[in-house]
Amino acid sequence: MKSLLNKRLPGILAAGLVTLAVGAAGVSPAAANDASASGLTASQKKAKSKALKACKKKKSPKAKKACTKKVNKKFGAMAKPKGKTWNVVLGDDYYKPNQLTIKANDSILWSWTEVAGSEPHNVSAFSRPAGVGPFDFESALSLDPKNTFKRQFTVAGDYHFVCSLHTLMTMDVKVTR
């Protein structure tokens, strides 16, 4: 149990620091970390805008149009498919619902709706399928009832979430193909 706590401690500290830094900057962590709405990574987005710029240099309007269409199609196919978004309320020592079965590419939006006056809570993937990083689903600890955390689940499998401060505050997510 002790080694377990030690292992988790850096994450808790990091989450705390992020909260402080974010609080000072006045930016919500969800907004800062969230994948873009287009489903493209930053480098893909850059490549897309570069390709579109090149299209604008085409002389004939017809060539311009064909070029733009081709670029949009290419990057549209690259974008991660967007699934459904599931809403979870984060309260004082609970997630509601705390058991979900969702499909790959669905997202969960955690909202700190019922936490006012309580201790800070977060979302932390205590166990997750292979290929998912230890901090891919790690939110900052927060007391802010306006705080949100949204993540897309692209890897199927079983996820077990806990609050870093309250290990009895748990949530299970099963992601199916």
Ligand SMILES: [Cu+2]
């Ligand atoms: Cu908590």
